[in-house]
Amino acid sequence: MRVALFATCLVDTMVPQVAHATARLLQRLGHEVVVPPGQACCGQMHVNTGYRREAVPIVANHVRAFAGAEAVVAPSGSCVASIHHQQAAVARRFGEQALADEAAALAGRTYELSQFLVDVLGVTDVGAYYPHRVTYHPTCHSLRLLRVGDRPLRLLREVRGLTLVELPGAEQCCGFGGTFAVKNADTSTAMLTDKMTNVLSTHAEVCTAGDASCLMHIGGGLSRLRAGTRTVHLAEILASTEEAVSPSQTTRPAVPA
Amino acid sequence: MTGTVPGPAPTFLGLPTAPRGVGHLRGDEPFPDAARTALRDGQLRANLGHATSTIRAKRATVVGEVPDWEQLRAAGKALKAATMARLDEHLLELETRVTERGGTVHWARDAREANEIVTRLVQATGTHEVVKVKSMATQEIGLNEALEAAGVDVFETDLAELIVQLGQDKPSHILVPAIHKNRAEIREIFLRTMPSVDADLTDEPRRLAMAARAHLRERFLRARVAISGANFAVAETGTLAVVESEGNGRMCLTLPQTLVTVMGIEKVVPTWRDLEVFLQLLPRSSTGERMNPYTTTWAGVTPGDGPQEFHLVLLDNGRTAVLADEVGREALHCIRCSACLNVCPVYERAGGHAYGSVYPGPIGAVLSPQLTGVEDNASLPYASSLCGACYDVCPVAIDIPSILVHLRAEHVEAQQRPTPEGVAFRALAKVMADPRRWRLAQRAARAGRLLARGRPTLPAMPPPLSGWTRSRDLPTPPAETFTQAWVREHGS
Numbered sequence: 205m206r207v208a209l210f211a212t213c214l215v216d217t218m219v220p221q222v223a224h225a226t227a228r229l230l231q232r233l234g235h236e237v238v239v240p241p242g243q244a245c246c247g248q249m250h251v252n253t254g255y256r257r258e259a260v261p262i263v264a265n266h267v268r269a270f271a272g273a274e275a276v277v278a279p280s281g282s283c284v285a286s287i288h289h290q291q292a293a294v295a296r297r298f299g300e301q302a303l304a305d306e307a308a309a310l311a312g313r314t315y316e317l318s319q320f321l322v323d324v325l326g327v328t329d330v331g332a333y334y335p336h337r338v339t340y341h342p343t344c345h346s347l348r349l350l351r352v353g354d355r356p357l358r359l360l361r362e363v364r365g366l367t368l369v370e371l372p373g374a375e376q377c378c379g380f381g382g383t384f385a386v387k388n389a390d391t392s393t394a395m396l397t398d399k400m401t402n403v404l405s406t407h408a409e410v411c412t413a414g415d416a417s418c419l420m421h422i423g424g425g426l427s428r429l430r431a432g433t434r435t436v437h438l439a440e441i442l443a444s445t446e447e448a449v450s451p452s453q454t455t456r457p458a459v460p461a
Numbered sequence: 462m463t464g465t466v467p468g469p470a471p472t473f474l475g476l477p478t479a480p481r482g483v484g485h486l487r488g489d490e491p492f493p494d495a496a497r498t499a500l501r502d503g504q505l506r507a508n509l510g511h512a513t514s515t516i517r518a519k520r521a522t523v524v525g526e527v528p529d530w531e532q533l534r535a536a537g538k539a540l541k542a543a544t545m546a547r548l549d550e551h552l553l554e555l556e557t558r559v560t561e562r563g564g565t566v567h568w569a570r571d572a573r574e575a576n577e578i579v580t581r582l583v584q585a586t587g588t589h590e591v592v593k594v595k596s597m598a599t600q601e602i603g604l605n606e607a608l609e610a611a612g613v614d615v616f617e618t619d620l621a622e623l624i625v626q627l628g629q630d631k632p633s634h635i636l637v638p639a640i641h642k643n644r645a646e647i648r649e650i651f652l653r654t655m656p657s658v659d660a661d662l663t664d665e666p667r668r669l670a671m672a673a674r675a676h677l678r679e680r681f682l683r684a685r686v687a688i689s690g691a692n693f694a695v696a697e698t699g700t701l702a703v704v705e706s707e708g709n710g711r712m713c714l715t716l717p718q719t720l721v722t723v724m725g726i727e728k729v730v731p732t733w734r735d736l737e738v739f740l741q742l743l744p745r746s747s748t749g750e751r752m753n754p755y756t757t758t759w760a761g762v763t764p765g766d767g768p769q770e771f772h773l774v775l776l777d778n779g780r781t782a783v784l785a786d787e788v789g790r791e792a793l794h795c796i797r798c799s800a801c802l803n804v805c806p807v808y809e810r811a812g813g814h815a816y817g818s819v820y821p822g823p824i825g826a827v828l829s830p831q832l833t834g835v836e837d838n839a840s841l842p843y844a845s846s847l848c849g850a851c852y853d854v855c856p857v858a859i860d861i862p863s864i865l866v867h868l869r870a871e872h873v874e875a876q877q878r879p880t881p882e883g884v885a886f887r888a889l890a891k892v893m894a895d896p897r898r899w900r901l902a903q904r905a906a907r908a909g910r911l912l913a914r915g916r917p918t919l920p921a922m923p924p925p926l927s928g929w930t931r932s933r934d935l936p937t938p939p940a941e942t943f944t945q946a947w948v949r950e951h952g953s
Contacts, residue, residue: 211943213893217903218936220943227947239947244892244899252847254869255886261894269896348849377806381846388844389928390497394506394810395846396933424933427918 205325206236208273210266210314212283213245215416222416225443226279226317232443233321233330242269247294248286253383256294260303263291267306275324276314279439281346281414284316289349316346317439318355318414328358333446335365339408340438341399341422343415344377356414356438363441369406373398380421396425403433410436476782477571478834484572484603484778485631486833488817491840496811505812508643513803516637519749520800520854527745536738537857541794544731545784551696551729552775558699562761564771569723571778572602579604579688579721580611582772586719588613588685594703594710595619596690597797598723598776600632600819601832604688615688616680618709620673627654633813633821635799636747641812644669677709687713687768691724692796693739694773697732700760701773704743704753714757720768725776727784727793739796742856746798779832788867792827794857799824801851801861807844816841823851827864835871842868882925903942913937 207230211223227237246266247259266287270276278284288311295304321327340360346352360368379385379395386392399422403411411426413419416437423435479486488495499505524530544551556566569575583591591608593599593615605615605626617626621639625632628650632638639647644664651658651669655676662672689710693702701722703710714720730736744753762771784790802808802822813821818829818838826845830838842865851861876883892898913919918934921927929935941949 213899216943217906218938220939220941220946223943224946239944239951241944241948242896243944244894244896247893250886250890250893252866252869253882253886254842254866254871254873255883255890256866256870257874258887258890262890265894265896344846344848344850348853375850377846377848377850379806379846381848384843384846385933386925386928388493388496388807389931390493390500391807391811391844392846393932394500395806398810420936421933424929424935427934428932 206238206274207320208270208276209237209239210243210246210270210276210278210283211239212278212280212416214420215279216243218420219416219437222279222437222439225437225439226277229330229439229443230277232445233325233327235325238273240269240273244269246283246286247291248283249382251286251290251294257298259290259294260298260300263295263307264300264303266291267303267310270310270314271306273310273313275320276310277317277320278314279317279414279437280416281316281343281350281352282417284314285345285349287311287314316350316352316414318346318352318359319350321359321442322355329362330359330442332363332442332444333365334363334441334444336409337367337369337407338410338412338436338441339369339371339403339406340374341371341378341403341411341413341418342374343413343418346414347375352414359438359442360412364446366441369408371406371411372402374402378418378422380418382417385421393425396421400425400429400431404431408433410434410441412436412438412441414438476785477779478782478837479601479779479832480571480573481833481837483576483607484601485819486601486829487837488815490817492811492815492817492844493840495815495817496807496844499812499815500810502812504643504646505641506810508641509809509812511643512637512640513809516749516803520746520803523745523749523751526751527741533738533742534856534858537742537796538794538859540730540735540738541857542791544729544735545727545790545793548726548729548784551731552726554696554731555694555699555729556775558696559761559771559773560699562699564699564761564773567772567774569774569776569778572776575602575723575774575776575778576604576607578774579723580607580613582719582721583608583613583686583688584611586686586770590614590616590680590684591686591688592616592618592680592684592713592717593622594687594689594705594713595622595638596688596723597635597819598690598725599688602723602776602778604723616677616684618677618681618713619705620670620707620709623673623677624650627651631814632819634802635797635820635822635824636802637799641814681709681712681716684713684717686719686721687717689714689720689722691722691728692743693736694724694729695731695733695736696729698760700733700758702736702756702758704740705755705757706748706750706753708755711755711757714759715767717768719770719772721772721774723774723776725778726780743796743798746800746854746856779834782834783828783831786831789827789831789864791859792824792831792864794859795824795828796857798856800854800856804850804854805845806848806850807846811844816844823861823865824859827859827861827868830868835868836875839872842866842872900944903945907938907940909938910940
């Protein structure tokens, strides 16, 4: 299958290794990966901060960039949830009916990575090797908007060498919430502290998730505490193999201390 | 009370919102400031963490027992949506039926009118004290303060509401107003404020409940007027319903001569059968019980049995303005179960007082700003990480995260002058809508590498990013973005 990779604005700019890992994984599974050069952002940050009118041209750019794509995959539950639940709605609100229809159609072909692997490709064993003790944080939008359920866990259980430890209080938000982390920095930090307490209680080397944004938050907190436990995106774990450990499949912390 | 200057509240779509200077819908400070103070209170954090996790687990167990819970939720949502679509007709029918059965219906445009009506009714009876059933509507309008200003003593009879009243405190939860207090603190309040309390009182829950019972019994028996809210009102029969756990409500609703019920207009349901759905949804979602201990229903007055005078005050106080907003109106479907508070990670940490309104938590963050007009509670729609836990547990499936996002936009669109944030977001939108500009901006972000001076994390940032970097590291941007590298390796 020819898969269009939506890196997302955050991954592209701040944690490119996650997009490299996603591409490498899909290629290893025998699929052609294309990276439409017009891509930027899904518009979620604008919509969720109250700038829905301003989000319309961002949505239009996204729809333009991925026009004609057979399947779009993004390593982010949150961005895919925004594409599914917000893009068409904001376009419609401002009278952009044609854009809304195109966005809705594109959303139907857009998948979060774990959903694409399990539901579309029908694989849970992707041939990965990752010899680390790992705990998984289900990010809120994967969990409650996309309902990815146990798909990431099913993928992780098949990774050779990996020890999966259950995260206590897994379903509680880490406190990221986009601009919430800045506008309500104190409450966000209190939520993060409890999340980190639970992560550290597992004695995992690595905390993984399907969203680079939440991982940047948890990782940023762990790094500040010099905790040692690092955050690594699910795509990076699934892309790792015994044969090919490349610099872009790093298992170094997302935010090294 | 509010710290704002009394004056006309701004209107929303031309409809009046809850007036300033009366009631408890507005806080003294924005949520982030109030939360900052609350977060430092370790006792509060411990009390809330313990209470919310206990009630969360109870709810999850009893909801899990109901195989058709999702259908019940859908039914509850559909019933509420249909009722709101013809609210005026249902309210007129309710008035007709209540009047036929010997009650009197009063229409109150806002908190001030409602307080005046109730005060006048109480004064007409010649009494100087009233007993109260726990009621959110009367807390919302500040009825206790209004009655006390008119020389009437008000006795709250719900245990938690009594604790709050005796402690000269404010409620911090819709269902459990004293959730922020633990039993040692409650014992201290009772010893300090109950005149005839046993000096050997312990903090055993049973002993505390018995002390409250002894304190209240006398007041129930001598009260001539009771004031209540209502969980539901059935339009077709003119029946009011109060759902409770302690029996204090039953005492207030049956013993006094006069009963005054203050009810938000959104509480009406068309038919008696509709209660079947809500009386299943409410107790499981609120107290985590299969069924609540006391459900009292009454219609008008019955000679020789119960109150001989019944007044129903129908309260608007901004509700019609909420109804006019096609996204926000779903907040009126709320049946005040407080399941959303108990699962909210923000509520669990900041507590109810930080919201400044009698309606805290996720539902409060969408209801209070709509009742007052969003500019009077502008920080509340942002008091959420949009994690969505509230939507999942809501027994009538109110999409609270979507309403929060909608109200954020209402706030942004209400600004007359450009704000720094607005300027930044508008500029960023122009950049993100144009791939060429976006690539240039990404290159500019790489300048952050200069700040890092070779270190893997960035130094402390100036505001507003300082909010992040005070407690969390930010990674140094990479030398090359993914898309750049891809183009370099693969062509375009």
